[in-house]
Structures are given as C-alpha cells and as structure tokens.
Amino acid sequence: MSLELLTILDKDGKAQKGKDPNLPAAELQKLYRLMVTTRALDDRGLALQRQGRIGFYLQSTGQEASHLGAAYALKDSDWLFPAYRQPGILLLRQVPIDKIICEWFGNSGDTSKGRQMPVHYSFRQANFVSISSPIGTQLTQAAGAGMAARIRGDDTVFMTFCGDGGTSSNDFHTGLNFAAVYKAPVVFICENNGWAISVPSNKQTCSESMAIKADAYGMPGIRVDGNDLLAVYRACKEAVDRARRGEGPTLIETVTYRMASHSSSDDAARYRDAKEYEAWKKKDPIARFQQYLKGKKLWNEAFEKECVEAAKAAIGAAVTAAEAMANPGPETLFDDVYMNLTPQLKEQRQELHDLMAKGGVGAEVGHFPL
Amino acid sequence: MTATKTKPGAGETGTKVMTMIEAITDAMRTEMRNDDRVVVFGEDVGKKGGVFGATMGLFDEFGEKRCFDTPLSECGIIGAAVGMAVYGMRPIAEIQFLDFIYPAFDQIVSEAAKMRYRSGGEYTCPMVIRSPYGGGIRGGHYHSQSSEAYFCHTPGLKVVIPSTPADAKGLLLASIRDEDPVMFLENKRIYRHGKGEVPLGEHVVPLGKARIAREGEDVTILSYGAMVSVCEQAAATAAQAGRSVEVVDLRTLVPLDEATVLASVKKTGRVVVVYEAPKTCGYGAELSALIAEKCIEWLEGPVVRVAGFDTPFPYTLEHLYMPDEKRVLAGIEKTFTW
Numbered sequence: 183m184s185l186e187l188l189t190i191l192d193k194d195g196k197a198q199k200g201k202d203p204n205l206p207a208a209e210l211q212k213l214y215r216l217m218v219t220t221r222a223l224d225d226r227g228l229a230l231q232r233q234g235r236i237g238f239y240l241q242s243t244g245q246e247a248s249h250l251g252a253a254y255a256l257k258d259s260d261w262l263f264p265a266y267r268q269p270g271i272l273l274l275r276q277v278p279i280d281k282i283i284c285e286w287f288g289n290s291g292d293t294s295k296g297r298q299m300p301v302h303y304s305f306r307q308a309n310f311v312s313i314s315s316p317i318g319t320q321l322t323q324a325a326g327a328g329m330a331a332r333i334r335g336d337d338t339v340f341m342t343f344c345g346d347g348g349t350s351s352n353d354f355h356t357g358l359n360f361a362a363v364y365k366a367p368v369v370f371i372c373e374n375n376g377w378a379i380s381v382p383s384n385k386q387t388c389s390e391s392m393a394i395k396a397d398a399y400g401m402p403g404i405r406v407d408g409n410d411l412l413a414v415y416r417a418c419k420e421a422v423d424r425a426r427r428g429e430g431p432t433l434i435e436t437v438t439y440r441m442a443s444h445s446s447s448d449d450a451a452r453y454r455d456a457k458e459y460e461a462w463k464k465k466d467p468i469a470r471f472q473q474y475l476k477g478k479k480l481w482n483e484a485f486e487k488e489c490v491e492a493a494k495a496a497i498g499a500a501v502t503a504a505e506a507m508a509n510p511g512p513e514t515l516f517d518d519v520y521m522n523l524t525p526q527l528k529e530q531r532q533e534l535h536d537l538m539a540k541g542g543v544g545a546e547v548g549h550f551p552l
Numbered sequence: 553m554t555a556t557k558t559k560p561g562a563g564e565t566g567t568k569v570m571t572m573i574e575a576i577t578d579a580m581r582t583e584m585r586n587d588d589r590v591v592v593f594g595e596d597v598g599k600k601g602g603v604f605g606a607t608m609g610l611f612d613e614f615g616e617k618r619c620f621d622t623p624l625s626e627c628g629i630i631g632a633a634v635g636m637a638v639y640g641m642r643p644i645a646e647i648q649f650l651d652f653i654y655p656a657f658d659q660i661v662s663e664a665a666k667m668r669y670r671s672g673g674e675y676t677c678p679m680v681i682r683s684p685y686g687g688g689i690r691g692g693h694y695h696s697q698s699s700e701a702y703f704c705h706t707p708g709l710k711v712v713i714p715s716t717p718a719d720a721k722g723l724l725l726a727s728i729r730d731e732d733p734v735m736f737l738e739n740k741r742i743y744r745h746g747k748g749e750v751p752l753g754e755h756v757v758p759l760g761k762a763r764i765a766r767e768g769e770d771v772t773i774l775s776y777g778a779m780v781s782v783c784e785q786a787a788a789t790a791a792q793a794g795r796s797v798e799v800v801d802l803r804t805l806v807p808l809d810e811a812t813v814l815a816s817v818k819k820t821g822r823v824v825v826v827y828e829a830p831k832t833c834g835y836g837a838e839l840s841a842l843i844a845e846k847c848i849e850w851l852e853g854p855v856v857r858v859a860g861f862d863t864p865f866p867y868t869l870e871h872l873y874m875p876d877e878k879r880v881l882a883g884i885e886k887t888f889t890w
C-alpha cells in the first residue's frame with residue numbers, strides 16, 4: 183500500500199467510481215473557496231514582501247489541496263502541530279484574515295506580539311500550535327500531546343505536518359517511533375513537495391517513498407496524490423478515525439509540488455528546471471478541483487469571480503488595517519519570557535526605558551553621548 | 553484542563569531523615585498525589601525506579617500511565633514532554649545523565665524555552681527536566697559533566713540546583729508547580745552522601761531565593777550543588793586560621809537571587825566563586841561580571857574563580873580536576889593576598 187498512489191480525481195477532475203466521498207455541495211464549494219483564498223493570501227503576501235512592506239513571506243502555492251484536504255478530516259476540537267506551509271488551515275478554522283495579516287506585520291494586533299517572522303503563526307482559538315523554524319520538532323511534540331490525551335482519556339486527535347526534508351530530521355524518527363510505541367492518536371502528514379529549499383527529495387532518502395518508512399515504525403503508511411483534495415481527505419479521514427478509535431498513528435505522504443520558491447529569500451530558477459514546473463502546473467490542485475465542481479454543476483464563472491473578489495477584498499481591507507496598526511510597545515519585549523518578569527528582566531526593561539527616554543535607543547536619530 | 557487538587561501533602565506532617573535522592577522521590581510522590589496532571593517518564597524510570605532510584609515506588613503507586621519507561625531517545629523524551637505540557641499536563645522528564653541530554657538540546661532551547669514567548673503567551677510549557685550531573689563518582693567524561701551554563705544562557709528556562717535533601721524536595725515541588733520549564737539538576741555525588749531532616753507532605757522552597765549556608769564577615773563564597781559542602785568544609789578550616797567565611801548556596805541559577813549575592817559581597821568585600829564546571833564561560837563567569845558591574849567599589853581584592861579546568865572531564869585524574877577543600881582554601885587566600 184505504501185508505494186501505491188491513492189488518487190480519486192483524474193487529470194480532468196473526474197472522480198473515479200466508488201471512490202468519491204460525496205461531500206455535500208455546500209462543503210465542496212466552501213473547500214474550493216478556501217483554496218482560492220489561500221492562494222490569494224499567498225499572492226498578496228509575496229507582493230507585500232517585494233514591495234518592502236513586510237520582511238519575509240513563504241508561499242504554499244500548489245499545496246492547498248494537500249493541507250486543506252488533510253485538516254478537513256479533523257474535528258474542530260482536534261489539534262494541529264503544523265509546519266510552515268499550511269496557512270489554509272487557519273482559514274478553515276475561521277481565524278480572521280485580519281489576524282493572519284497582523285502576524286505578517288508583527289504589529290500590536292498580532293496574537294504572537296511580533297515575536298516571530300511572518301507565517302510562523304500561533305492561534306490557540308484554532309488549536310493551531312505555535313510554528314517554529316527548526317525542522318521536524320513538532321512531530322515529536324504531537325506524539326507527546328497524543329500520549330497525554332491517551333493518559334487523560336480524551337478523544338482528541340493530533341495532526342502534524344512536515345515536508346520531504348523533514349523526513350531526514352531526528353524528530354521524524356523519534357516522533358513516529360514514540361507515537362507508534364504508545365499508540366498515540368496522531369496523523370503524520372509528510373507533504374512531499376519535491377524540494378527542501380534547493381535540495382531535491384531524492385537527496386533526502388533512498389527509500390522508494392516517504393510513506394514506506396511507516397512500515398519500520400509499525401504503523402500504516404499511505405501515499406496519496408497531494409493535488410487531489412478528495413484523495414487527501416479520504417486518506418486522512420481514515421487515519422483520523424483510526425486514531426480516534428485508539429488504533430494508533432498513521433503516516434500519510436501527500437505527493438505534491440512546491441510551485442513557488444522556498445520563500446521570498448529564494449529563487450528556484452537557480453536550481454530547478456522550468457519544465458518540471460510546467461508539468462506540475464498542469465496538475466494544479468485548484469484547477470483540478472474546479473473541473474470536478476464544474477462536472478457537478480457547482481462551479482461557473484460567476485462563482486469564480488465572486489470567490490476571487492471576496493478573497494481580494496477581505497485581504498485588501500485587512501492589509502490596510504494592519505499596516506496602520508502600531509508596533510507592539512517596547513515594554514512587551516520583556517513579556518512572556520516567563521510567566522512573571524524576573525528581577526533581571528525588570529532591570530533590563532528599565533534600562534531600555536531609560537535609554538529610550540533619553541532618545542538614544544529606538545529613536546529615528548540617536549544622540550551621542552547618551 | 554485543571555488540576556484536581558486534593559489535600560496538599562495528603563495529610564502528612566512532621567519530618568523524616570532522608571538522603572537527597574529520597575527527598576526527590578518524596579517530592580514527586582507528593583505532587584503526583586496532589587495533581588493528576590503530573591506524570592514521570594524517562595529511561596528505566598518505571599519498574600526499575602531509575603538508575604539512581606529516584607522514581608522508586610512511583611510505578612507501583614501510580615501505575616504505568618503516570619510513571620513509564622520511554623524508548624531510548626533523549627530528543628523523544630523532551631519533545632514528548634513539550635507536547636504534553638502544551639496540551640495541559642505537568643510532565644517530569646528524567647534524563648538519565650546530563651551528559652546525554654544533547655540530542656534533546658533543540659527541543660529544550662528552541663521549543664520548551666521559547667514556546668511562551670514565540671506564541672505571545674498563547675501556549676506555555678510548564679515542565680521539569682530532572683537530570684543528574686557532576687563529577688567525583690569515577691564516571692569519566694560521559695557521566696560527570698556539569699553543563700548548567702548552556703541552559704542558563706537560554707532565556708525562557710529556569711535552572712535549579714539543590715544542595716541539601718530538604719531543599720531538593722522543596723525546590724522540586726516549586727519547580728513542578730512553576731508555569732515555565734525548569735532544568736532541575738541534581739548532583740549525583742550527594743544523592744546519598746549525608747542525610748537531613750525533610751518535612752513530609754507540603755514543603756515548598758521558592759525559586760529565586762538563595763540560602764546563606766554559613767554566615768561570615770571576611771569573604772563570601774558563592775556556590776551551588778555538591779560544591780556547597782566542599783565550601784562549608786573549607787570555611788570551617790579557614791575559621792581556625794581566623795578567616796570568617798560566608799557561604800552562599802545559590803539554589804537557583806536562573807533566576808538568580810542577586811539581592812542576597814550582592815548584600816553578602818558588600819558585607820565582606822571579598823569573593824570566591826566555586827563551581828565544578830569548566831572555568832571559561834561557566835556560571836562563575838556570570839557571577840564575576842555581575843559583581844564587577846554592580847559592586848566593584850566594595851571589593852578589597854579580585855573576584856577569584858575556583859572551578860573545573862578547561863579540559864574534558866577526566867577519569868583517572870578526576871581528583872585533580874574537581875575543586876576540593878584545598879583549592880577553595882587557596883582561593884580564599886588569594887582574595888587577601890594578590
């Protein structure tokens with residue numbers, strides 16, 4: 183099973199007989215809208231970075247079906263330990279776009295108080311655990327949280343993500359091993375998008391697939407077409423149900439493609455063949471799902487226009503609002519290191535305050551001597 | 553999730569004479585009875601009760617759900633503890649020897665330490681990492697190191713090192729109840745050396761408060777862990793030669809009780825800092841800098857560091873590496889004649 187590629191939609195967006203999960207029409211349209219909005223967010227995020235209005239951006243373009251199909255299989259009470267390329271899940275979980283965009287600006291409206299680079303979200307309201315940059319660390323944490331849920335008798339399921347590069351990390355081995363040993367209710371999603379910055383996935387492993395690695399840990403491994411929302415959803419729903427029944431973790435490899443560069447700091451043209459991009463562009467997950475909806479008479483030009491314009495309007499308004507917001511106050515630099523300020527932090531906060539009061543630090547033009 | 557608190561200490565009163573390791577077990581047992589969010593895990597901590605016996609009896613009393621063995625992976629133990637803490641538990645993770653903690657360094661410094669800050673306070677990581685450290689037990693360099701300074705250099709972590717059985721219990725209870733991740737480092741050489749009265753049931757020693765282990769007037773020794781008793785012996789010997797030595801047991805390296813440290817230094821005007829970690833960039837370097845910054849005008853002589861040497865921890869020659877009473881006495885004299 184771990185070498186087969188589970189697919190439901192063919193290249194023209196037709197569902198294979200007997201495999202269509204037959205989601206309600208309104209849900210299908212909602213999922214389409216979420217994919218379109220996710221891509222619109224990415225387009226705007228990169229543009230803002232290029233205009234010098236935010237410091238950094240990292241796109242998920244091409245991977246919308248992979249992460250939205252996966253998270254759609256969860257209940258809202260289930261938890262996510264994400265990596266940094268699953269922004270659509272925030273929309274799925276109804277995090278306001280304003281809040282997402284405040285994070286890009288790191289302003290006073292940012293739930294994480296401007297403490298991290300753009301796209302390193304944390305949204306407790308969505309059970310979306312704070313993202314870090316080190317690769318793979320969230321995998322072991324998800325295993326631990328799953329162990330905790332089992333100890334407490336909760337029926338929470340935990341979904342965690344990594345890329346193909348992440349399968350080389352210590353925590354990939356550790357997280358899968360711990361989750362399997364303790365039968366933790368965890369669904370591991372490896373989004374194999376072909377590239378870890380400039381290193382292709384065949385330099386990460388000699389395994390025939392990422393999913394096959396599950397065999398060694400004693401859990402099922404499923405390889406699924408990551409650009410096929412229905413296939414991803416179906417595989418993940420089975421894994422989530424299995425986890426909730428107390429039967430342990432699953433590894434799901436979603437085979438997809440990073441259509442953009444790694445981040446705003448990277449230029450994929452320097453190391454990637456344009457033909458590869460062109461081939462994958464034909465498999466665009468949004469276009470494919472659009473064809474599927476069209477076949478069900480759930481999509482037309484008017485719906486498309488409405489989805490795109492609504493997304494752009496919401497994003498535009500959020501950008502305007504976020505850009506007008508102030509930075510977090512200087513005193514917040516010292517908050518949340520610990521629950522309470524230590525005497526040392528209090529003293530350092532005072533030191534900064536006094537220097538700023540003299541205009542020597544943090545002011546547009548400093549004066550020397552202070 | 554909230555704690556299901558029953559009677560603190562489950563009604564136990566009075567004191568009992570214990571070794572430090574027994575006091576550590578007693579602290580965990582006490583809090584596991586109080587708070588069902590507390591779980592203990594690590595390598596060999598279950599049926600065996602830990603390689604040093606720190607978790608002895610916990611498996612029998614609380615069962616495998618709350619005291620369990622893990623696969624042999626420090627990264628896994630700490631990573632899992634982070635996930636548990638974020639989800640609402642109060643994990644106590646044992647790392648068998650501090651020398652083996654490095655595979656978990658990423659999870660400690662990049663994850664546990666930064667969770668509260670990076671999430672703007674949305675997610676927190678209240679957990680205790682217990683680990684034996686220190687030399688003098690013929691353990692060679694993979695069973696003897698003192699690497700507390702790495703953790704003191706990481707904002708978001710607290711670092712606690714007890715030197716007596718009563719403090720071990722009281723500080724461990726405070727650490728388990730703390731809302732932030734705590735490195736609780738236990739000097740293995742004093743696990744069973746000497747016993748002391750330890751209160752049964754509820755006994756909390758707050759973090760961030762140093763202890764004056766011995767009062768004196770002429771010179772201050774700042775120390776922690778197993779070195780405290782070495783310093784106390786040196787102080788007793790020095791007293792015979794007319795030197796009145798004050799010994800300050802820091803107890804908590806982060807956050808440091810600066811007020812107690814500075815008050816003692818201002819009183820005596822002389823300082824020896826004693827620690828068994830390598831000298832360079834060790835915690836004593838921070839103490840020396842602090843004293844230079846905040847009370848240099850009170851000093852009668854140089855701040856002297858008596859520490860391990862800047863070598864890997866040796867096996868055969870560990871008695872030469874470790875600060876002992878004679879080296880501490882030499883350090884004391886250096887503050888008078890320089």
